[in-house]
Amino acid sequence: VTQRNRAALEALDRADELRAMREQFELPPDIVYLDGNSLGALSRRTRERLAQVVSGEWGKGLIRSWNSADWISLPTRVGDRIARLIGAEPGTVIAADSTSVNLYKLLSMALQLDPPRRLIVTERGNFPTDLYVAQGLMTQLAGCVPAPELVRVEGGADAIAELLQQRGDEVAVVFLTHVDYVSGRLHDMRGVTLSAHAAGALMLWDLSHSAGALPLSLAECDVDLAVGCGYKYLNGGPGAPAYLYVARRLQDRCVPPLTGWMGHADPFAFSGDYQPAPGMLHYLCGTHSVLAMSALETGVELLLEAPMEALRRKSMALGDLFIELVDTHCGNQGLNLISPRDGAHRGSQVAYTHRAGYAVMQALIACGVIGDFRAPDVLRFGFAPLYVRYVDVWDAVMALARILREGSWDQPGFQARAPVT
Ligand SMILES: *Cc1c(COP(=O)(O)O)cnc(C)c1O
DSSP: OSSHHHHHHHHHHOOOOTTTTTTTOOOOTTTEEOTTTTSSSBBBBHHHHHIIIIIIIEEEEGHHHHTOGGGGGHHHHHHHHHHHHTTTTTTTTEEOOOOOHHHHHHHHHHHHHTTTEEOOOOOSOOOHHHEEEEEEEHHHHTSSSSSSEEEEEHHHHHHHHHHHHHHGGGGEEEEEEEEEETTTTOHHHHHHHHHHHHHTTTEEETTTTTTTTOOOOOOTTOOOOOEEEESTTTOTTTTTTTEEEEEGGGSSSSOOOOOOOGGGGGGGOOOOOBBBBBBGGGGGOOOOOHHHHHHHHHHHHHHHOHHHHHHHHHHHHHHHHHHHHHHSSSTSSSSOOOOOOOOGGGEEEEEEEEETTHHHHHHHHTTTEOOOEEEEEEEEEETTTTOOOHHHHHHHHHHHHHHHHHTTEEEGGGGGOOSSS
């Protein structure tokens, strides 16, 4: 990108190797959508697939479709597709439940694997649900001897390394979100995993903000455990199923804490005693939502058709462009960049603080530019490379510059907080 005007960016969009992907998505023409990191967009293929599952497989096939449409194997089928997306071997990923529930399963398991180790280590700034799940687990296990302990370090990878040096032999598992949900800062997956292993601890990554936006290689990084979200870059739809990954070497070493019939070795034997299924299947608990799984399957299928290196290149270019345009057009307007400037250290989002962040975002949304707000004062913009265009970045920054220059965010209508921000 050299010339900075709308026409030059339109030319970039015309030459974009991912242009055909954008055409798969049915985004409203008057909207600039910069929130695919919170809820991925709807593709035509997903809408058509859902219609077919509803009227054909459910409407006509009825219960027969568990076999005839192979509904029963959706969790492993979708899991194997996600495995390709995150650089994991087939048979190490399964789609199920929510990210929160999957994290609960894996943290519980991590505490069982090497019992004298009783510390669960994370960062204070980790995504709230990740912290809450760990806190709940600590409450549940408070009566155990010795009781497990949750350690929340301040200060990112260096602080984790320091803790591992001091108390490494007590640590059962380190769990981190790979791309920080607020700033977009990217952890060094290989490096942190290596230092956890050097201390004899397990490493668990939450991939919610990285899978589908950047190349991952869980196998090469020798990751032990991972969870991730289906409704962000995977475009699985609102509340889509999540997924979990367990390295093959750990899969049959213990039983997860939620032992339901879908994780039984033979669910339809209806025997009275639990027998875990082998491999990833015993990480299932109850029956999956077929509609939701079908939408997720289509979302992942589409992503796999785009070369991941191209997605990453475009995602970095979009983020760099946004930062550069904000520098030029929104200077001295009270915005402070809190994301890494260097795209190599950033996921696919850019965030700024502003003292009236909530109202500014509401004013932007009223102009058709959709990003989101994270308490207390963060404006967050996501660049899903599958469908965000260079002109979208231009239009978003121009709208932001106008709102800040004119102070049009300062109206009562933009202050009232809705339940979801
Ligand atoms: C989005 C996200 C979640 C979502 O959890 P749910 O159980 O689906 O609500 C969890 N962790 C991280 C890091 C996320 O970004």
